[in-house]
Amino acid sequence: MTEHLTIGSLGRRGDGVADGPGETVYVPYALPGETVEVEAVPGHPDRRRLVRVDVASPDRIAPICPHFGVCGGCATQHVAPDLYRVWKRGLLVEALRAAGLDAPVDDLVDAHGDGRRRVTLHARRGTHDILQVGFAAQRAHDIVPIDRCPITAPGLKGTIEAAWAIAEALHPLRKPLDIQATATDVGLDIDVRGSGPLKADRTRALAAVCDHHRLARLTRHGELVAQRAAPTVRIGRATVALPPGPFLQATAEGEAQLARLVDHHVGPAKSVVDLFAGLGPFALRLAERARVRALEIDAEAVAALTKAVANTPGLKPVTAEARDLFRRPVIAHELGKVDAVVFDPPRQGAEAQARALAESRVPIVVAVSCNSATFARDAALLIAGGYRLTDVTPVDQFRYSYHVEIVAKFSR
Numbered sequence: 001m002t003e004h005l006t007i008g009s010l011g012r013r014g015d016g017v018a019d020g021p022g023e024t025v026y027v028p029y030a031l032p033g034e035t036v037e038v039e040a041v042p043g044h045p046d047r048r049r050l051v052r053v054d055v056a057s058p059d060r061i062a063p064i065c066p067h068f069g070v071c072g073g074c075a076t077q078h079v080a081p082d083l084y085r086v087w088k089r090g091l092l093v094e095a096l097r098a099a100g101l102d103a104p105v106d107d108l109v110d111a112h113g114d115g116r117r118r119v120t121l122h123a124r125r126g127t128h129d130i131l132q133v134g135f136a137a138q139r140a141h142d143i144v145p146i147d148r149c150p151i152t153a154p155g156l157k158g159t160i161e162a163a164w165a166i167a168e169a170l171h172p173l174r175k176p177l178d179i180q181a182t183a184t185d186v187g188l189d190i191d192v193r194g195s196g197p198l199k200a201d202r203t204r205a206l207a208a209v210c211d212h213h214r215l216a217r218l219t220r221h222g223e224l225v226a227q228r229a230a231p232t233v234r235i236g237r238a239t240v241a242l243p244p245g246p247f248l249q250a251t252a253e254g255e256a257q258l259a260r261l262v263d264h265h266v267g268p269a270k271s272v273v274d275l276f277a278g279l280g281p282f283a284l285r286l287a288e289r290a291r292v293r294a295l296e297i298d299a300e301a302v303a304a305l306t307k308a309v310a311n312t313p314g315l316k317p318v319t320a321e322a323r324d325l326f327r328r329p330v331i332a333h334e335l336g337k338v339d340a341v342v343f344d345p346p347r348q349g350a351e352a353q354a355r356a357l358a359e360s361r362v363p364i365v366v367a368v369s370c371n372s373a374t375f376a377r378d379a380a381l382l383i384a385g386g387y388r389l390t391d392v393t394p395v396d397q398f399r400y401s402y403h404v405e406i407v408a409k410f411s412r
């Protein structure tokens with residue numbers, strides 16, 4: 001049985017939202033102002049499946065990918081660019097409002113660039129034991145087999161073919177696999193997870209895939225299987241050797257835009273602490289003019305950053321340390337002579353670190369975040385400690401998704 005609804009707004013996940021008497025329902029792929037025919041989704045009383053658009057919004061556009069609507073990778077390819085920009089900035093505005101924070105939010109910075117440089121494909125046996133390789137379906141555990149992905153960077157060319165070859169090589173193991181590919185300066189770097197330990201014949205089969213598909217490196221759970229060239233990425237003036245499966249910002253343009261904003265907010269600081277530093281996209285650029293102390297939990301990332309600093313002439317001194325900043329945040333007395341702190345935690349934010357920073361006298365704190373809710377929580381802690389939130393910029397490196405990056409400046 002179907003019903004007809006009028007969509008009032010675009011929700012947090014990019015779904016159309018219809019407010020009825022006593023209930024709110026969500027309709028993926030519907031737009032504000034549209035009248036749509038929908039049907040119930042079993043087990044999800046607040047969700048409807050779009051059957052037909054009766055009256056289309058002028059903001060509806062044709063998706064760029066034939067897999068849109070089935071593949072879970074993108075949520076908003078049907079949204080015209082102007083509405084998309086307003087909606088995405090609005091996600092951040094709403095998160096700040098919900099946390100009781102009043103700060104001006106800049107326009108959305110487009111950081112898609114030439115596309116995503118990392119993807120994770122999944123390989124599973126589907127119905128009738130048939131192997132499927134693709135992305136996870138929208139809100140389901142199914143795999144959507146894909147033959148292309150138009151939001152990925154040219155450097156990921158060949159990933160789908162290589163993922164199929166890896167899945168076929170490991171097919172006898174009958175294990176679900178996650179295949180993470182990263183575009184590097186010397187070719188594809190692929191890490192396979194889920195296979196468990198491999199016997200010699202499977203390792204040889206994977207090595208043959210590395211060779212045949214001309215991968216730079218193939219690892220399994222971070223352990224080397226085969227390598228044709230040591231994967232590196234250029235970060236600022238440095239060349240960084242990648243540990244397997246490292247954190248990298250989703251697009252090269254995203255990294256550049258975040259680093260540009262960080263650099264701008266840090267200003268003429270001479271001494272900077274970079275927390276949750278990863279491979280050092282901020283540290284390596286800031287070190288062109290400031291002394292940097294970088295802290296990060298991943299010892300391999302710290303080692304890669306240290307080596308990159310040693311191999312890059314002309315940088316100011318950088319010290320990089322492995323440290324768990326959730327358990328052992330950097331505290332006020334460690335920050336006595338520091339001009340600025342940058343912190344860029346994972347999605348869960350940095351509550352303990354934000355509390356510690358709130359007690360410091362550091363004049364400038366720059367927050368980079370991929371989660372509006374935890375950003376707002378940590379920002380409230382800094383503000384309660386006496387900081388003023390003076391700039392907030394949403395940065396869009398996950399185009400067509402509901403994810404938004406944030407760069408914010410706090411001063412005292």
Ligand SMILES: C[S@@+](CC[C@H](N)C(=O)[O-])C[C@H]1O[C@@H](n2cnc3c(N)ncnc32)[C@H](O)[C@@H]1O
Nearest residue numbers: 247276277278296297298324325326344345346
């Ligand atoms: C969003 S990434 C940012 C990395 C880097 N700033 C960049 O832009 O590429 C978050 C980083 O926090 C690190 N991390 C996660 N948990 C941590 C912890 N408890 N202590 C210190 N670093 C942590 C991760 O390894 C990752 O490198």
